[in-house]
Amino acid sequence: MRLTGSFIGGRAGGGFPRPSWRVPSLPMEGRIVAVYGSSRAFPGDGVYEQGVELGALLGEAGFGVVNGGYEGLMEAVSSGAASVGARAIGVTAPSLFPTRAGGNRFLTEEIPAAGLIDRIKIMAEMACASIVMPGSIGTLTELAVAWNDSYLVERRGLPANPIIAFRVAWEGIVGSLVEELRTEPGLVSMVDTPSEAVEVLTLSLPGYP
Numbered sequence: 001m002r003l004t005g006s007f008i009g010g011r012a013g014g015g016f017p018r019p020s021w022r023v024p025s026l027p028m029e030g031r032i033v034a035v036y037g038s039s040r041a042f043p044g045d046g047v048y049e050q051g052v053e054l055g056a057l058l059g060e061a062g063f064g065v066v067n068g069g070y071e072g073l074m075e076a077v078s079s080g081a082a083s084v085g086a087r088a089i090g091v092t093a094p095s096l097f098p099t100r101a102g103g104n105r106f107l108t109e110e111i112p113a114a115g116l117i118d119r120i121k122i123m124a125e126m127a128c129a130s131i132v133m134p135g136s137i138g139t140l141t142e143l144a145v146a147w148n149d150s151y152l153v154e155r156r157g158l159p160a161n162p163i164i165a166f167r168v169a170w171e172g173i174v175g176s177l178v179e180e181l182r183t184e185p186g187l188v189s190m191v192d193t194p195s196e197a198v199e200v201l202t203l204s205l206p207g208y209p
Contacts, residue, residue: 032064032089033201034123036142037073037133047134048076054131054194055080055088061198062209066091066126068119069103069110073133078106089126093119120145128205129162131197134169143170143188150187162204163188164197 035055041048055065055077065081067074069090078088090103091111096119103110113119120142124130130146132139143165150160165174167190178185189204191197202208 031062031128031205032066032087032126033058034127034130034142034146035065035067035073035077035133036123036130036135036139036146037067037077038135038139039068039070039072039074040136041072041076041134047073050194051076051133052080052083054133054197055082055086056084057194057198058131058201059084059086061202063201064089066123068092068123068138069107070097070100071104073135075104075106077133078104082106082108091119091122124149127161129164129201131201132163132165132170134166140173143174147183147187151184154184154187159206160187162201164191164200164204165189166197167192 035051035058037051038047041051043049051073057080058065058077059081064087065077066089067077069078069092074090078090081088087109088107089109089111090107091113092100092103093113093115094100095115111122113122123142124145130142132143132146143163146161146163150163154160165171165188170188171190174185174188174190177183189200191200
């Protein structure tokens with residue numbers, strides 16, 4: 001399903017301006033978590049299975065997921081969420097990937113974005129939190145945007161959205177950036193497993209459940 005309704009995005013006071021695109025409103029009982037990760041994960045490699053587990057655990061905890069909508073961990077997380085009846089929203093980028101037929105088969109909704117920046121902005125504005133699984137430069141970009149957004153929100157004295165990253169992929173990079181850039185280290189929480197990620201998420205969100 002492609003979305004063309006209306007949405008006033010994200011949290012109040014977020015780091016991005018209100019978006020010009022519009023999608024259907026998201027009720028609190030269907031809160032959305034952005035999950036970022038590699039497009040190069042495959043069934044049987046262990047990482048893909050972690051993505052399926054994470055999507056299912058998020059769905060069971062009352063969350064929908066939003067991701068980049070294509071293959072790899074995006075597909076895995078969508079599969080897990082859809083398997084328990086949760087929303088699996090894919091923000092695709094047809095202009096960046098013209099040879100791809102569309103989003104993965106597990107999506108319940110697809111939002112075509114105009115380009116890379118719009119794609120990241122849409123996901124960030126929809127999400128009440130971000131979980132960052134192993135990935136490459138695209139995943140790093142998504143982590144950096146979420147981190148900077150939360151930094152700006154916190155500087156204004158507002159509660160920042162939780163950012164949870166898988167330690168095996170991101171502890172060294174985040175630690176290096178904290179040291180080199182002298183930025184706030186406490187905005188990114190490190191975890192080792194999908195179940196730990198969901199536990200940290202639910203403890204971090206005010207008013208959950």
